[in-house]
Amino acid sequence: MKKRYLPVAIALVLTGSLLSTSCIGSFALTNKLLSWNQQVGNKFVNELVFFAFWIIPVYEVSCLADVIVLNSIEFWSGDNPVASGKKVIDGKDGRYIVECDGKGYTITSENDKSVVRLDFDKDDQTWSVAIPGGESYELMTFIDDTHVALPAPDGTRSIVELSDNGLMAYRDMVSSNLMAAR
Incomplete structure (x- = not known):
């Protein structure tokens, strides 16, 4: 009977956390753990630590803590306590x-x-x-999901599309204005 309550409880908690936040979050704890692992040693040592952390369930616990607790805190407060x-x-x-x-x-x-x-x-x-x-100085202002306002060399602000083409056009504009100023 006790074995039945644990899966139901886990399913309810996960469902509740997903329904109440609707936020992907930054997964700061998991990312910090992965960053630490990348600095442990050479690529072979990093791979061994990576496998060990999956077997011991360090990564699973950190990801679950991010999903259930930390990302929910980040959604409601705007700040992730681990970030x-x-x-x-x-x-x-x-x-x-x-x-x-x-x-x-x-x-x-x-x-x-x-x-x-x-x-x-x-x-x-x-x-x-x-x-x-x-x-x-203002560096960048988000206009919408695909555009930002960036400073132009003449002191105005230019609307730039967040794409390879948009960034290339902005770089060309800045470069040509800098060359003209010489």
């Missing part, structure tokens, strides 16, 4: 520390200790960049 954190990125021109606080990113260069802040305003659907000294 914030710190990551070191090795770029071709140096190392950077990227800190996420759930509302934006602080990027610090380990080379010259310069700091840049990227923030997202949910009300305006705008990403902006702030540099030390208090100056802030």
Whole structure:
């Protein structure tokens, strides 16, 4: 009799969570776990850890926690409690520390200790960049699901389609204006 209650309870919880949120979510916990696994060692060690985590059910538990709890919290509150954190990125021109606080990113260069802040305003659907000294500039504003407003070299805003062709046209516009300014 007890064996029958567990599958029914799991089915009810999953159905309730799917019906109440209707949100895919960012799966921050699962993505952090996968990112950690990719940095453990070489590709053979990473693959062994990957298989071990599937056998032990670490990935299954993290995915279930994301689906049932964390993505629901993210849907209702707008913030995922696991999404914030710190990551070191090795770029071709140096190392950077990227800190996420759930509302934006602080990027610090380990080379010259310069700091840049990227923030997202949910009300305006705008990403902006702030540099030390208090100056802030709008980078991109989402118009709809397929278009954004980006700054043009002349100070105006250009509507750009989110596609390869749209980004190529924007790059060409910026390049030609920069070449004309020389």
